[in-house]
Amino acid sequence: MSESAVNEHPVKTLREALNEALHQEMERDSRVIIMGEEVAGGAGCKGSDEAYGGVFGVTKGLGTKFGRTRVIDTPITESAIIGAAAGAANTGLRPVAELMFIDFIGVCFDQIFNQAAKFRYMFGGKARTPIVIRGTAGAGMRAGAQHSSMLHPVLTHIPGLKVVMPSNAYDAKGLMISAIRDDDPVVFIEHKLLYETKCPVPDEMYTIPFGEAAFAREGSDATIVAFGAMVPKAIAVADKLAKEGIHCDVIDPRTTSPLDSESILESVEVSGRLICVDEANPRCSLAADVSAIVAEHAFSSLRAPVKCVTAPHTPVPFAPVLEDAYIPSEAAIEQAVRETLGGR
Amino acid sequence: MALSSEALHKVYYTMTTIRQFEERMIKEFMAGNIPGFVHTYDGQEAVGVGICTHLTDEDIIGSTHRGHGHCIAKGCDIEAMILEIMGKQGGLCNGKGGSMHIADFDRGMLGANAIVGGGPPLCNGAALSAKTLGTKNIAVSFSGDGSSNQGTVMEALNLAGVLDLPHIFIFENNHLAEGTGDEYAVSGDIANRVASFDIPAVKVDGLDFFAVYDAMEKAVEHTRSGKGPYAIEADVIRFDGHFIGDPQAYRGEGELDDLRANKDCLKIFRKRVTSEGLMTDDELDMLDAQAGDAIEQGVQRGLAAPQPAVEELYTDVHVSY
DSSP states (O other): OOHHHHHTSOEEEHHHHHHHHHHHHHHHOTTEEEEETTSSSOOSSSSOTTSOSSTTSTTTTHHHHHOTTTEEEOOSOHHHHHHHHHHHHHTTOEEEEEESSGGGGGGTHIIIIIIIHHHHHHTTTOOOOOOEEEEEEOSSSSOOTTSOOOOHHHHHTSTTOEEEOOSSHHHHHHHHHHHHHOSSOEEEEEEGGGTTOEEEOOSSOOOOOTTOOEEEEOOSSEEEEEOTTHHHHHHHHHHHHHTTTOOEEEEEOSEEESOOHHHHHHHHHHHOOEEEEESSOSTTOHHHHHHHHHHHHSGGGOSSOOEEEEOOSSOOOSSHHHHHHHSOOHHHHHHHHHHHTTOO | OOOOHHHHHHHHHHHHHHHHHHHHHHHHHHTTOSOSOOOOOTTOHHHHHHHHTTOOTTSEEEOOSSOHHHHHHTTOOHHHHHHHHTTOTTSTTTTSSOGGGOOBGGGTBOOOOSSTTOHHHHHHHHHHHHHHHTOOOOEEEEEETTGGGSHHHHHHHHHHHHHTOOEEEEEEEOSEETTEEHHHHOOSOHHHHHHTTTOOEEEEETTOHHHHHHHHHHHHHHHHTTOOOEEEEEEOOOSSOSSTTOOOTTSOTTHHHHHHHHOOHHHHHHHHHHHTTSSOHHHHHHHHHHHHHHHHHHHHHHHHSOOOOGGGGGSSSSOOO
């Protein structure tokens, strides 16, 4: 779809885009179910049945429309949620399971990495586990260390999982529809600070293939690879530098597993400069992974050392001043780009 | 007891197949023909067979690391199991699973599971599918006294109760979690724990096939008719170690001899059916021999089968990075 065609579409927030994708997929395929904490709205209380719709409102209205046999409010029981979703996926349903915060993966990690992720391979190709695990992620809401992590590096490390991380509303809808239709387990990471971001999103259904990066900006002076909520920041930096005549590719891989390393390598082969921007902690991160891929396959194209702009290797702090310092800033991205260009 | 003569033959054939299968796996392991870790089910045959006799291919079971007996009871092909356990081409998972990861979706066998407590949450999912799709199928999870202590099992029990899932939880209490006794490791009582979730839970003598069979009949009646989850705790023993090669130093003096002499579920079955005139020793011996022949044939095919092609390393997964 061309840029101009996209722009004729109604503007929607990322939250609305996801909600629309879920509505349309549930309408299209009766095997799609949703389960999680308050995804239908809440249960067993005296007040409204629609108090929530997921704590961030992404699943709002689905319970009323499709009924509570398909939009299932669960207790706070992450292992049982993911386990039931995986077992249901093995036996005919296509569940979308919500982890209110991706940090809660700690209490159900076995069901994800030992169970769902391994079934297809471990059972010799006979098992299908079409489950989407949605989780909100990321710092910036003063939510503290246990509600703010970016765990995509941990998940990307696991064979058998697909890991999706949209940076805008348009991609979020197309990637969610692809995720629901995929026969492998998909972890769908939603950055909290992106829910209110908006862009034109078509009303009709469309898919975005996994493993296909988007070039958010194009330029041959440097290659910025940014993930999730770092993409808008990288775009802002690229737009600023463009006014000075420095033109950068801004690559949004959109999925970290599979990863479109080909697009990254092609860009670096032209620019000779790589800046990786990732909100995750640095060790064994996507920033480190992309750096290694470039070092291995495009070393001779590099004209400057690779720069990684990441969070520090600490948990996410609470105090606003500390959290702001934790999150990679536009200034840090800009400085890194300039350093690869020899201080221009 | 509603079992026909034909059904009784099948029950005993399945039980003796499991026993001889495990004894043969021990022999082949010791001979170096089986790689890795193998956990045998011998001693617990009356449970697996008493439970699975009530199930169809569309009903789903979730098993454990000690899963050979559940597989055989659910109808998995023993030759394909042997190929899998030996890591050979043509195994039930093409040699990629092994003893601890045998699955056979065509037989409703959702998989052996080498994570203690890993299976019950998944079986809730199978039960959820059955309920949502309106199939009237049920799910059955096998757990041990060991996994009864895992949080995942508690969570699965609670969610099964909350969502009224058609899921029967079987707890095979063989009183040993690896080398730790249940008197030490289980605070309280498994069936009582389950009952506190408002899920009907009964205890049964797991050495008595007929007791297990009767208990499961009631459980299936309850669960298949839409009344929600159910649980059975079977008091049972295991004849061998946690794994093949386990020296079992945790056993008391004479304990194993006593188990084999007095707590052998096959002997108990034989005594019952012969004393009641339901089957003769000759019939039972013939079934023993038939099962032995089938296993012999499977082992010979397994030994002769080719290894998986090395290219198989890279298949059945979305990224070969």
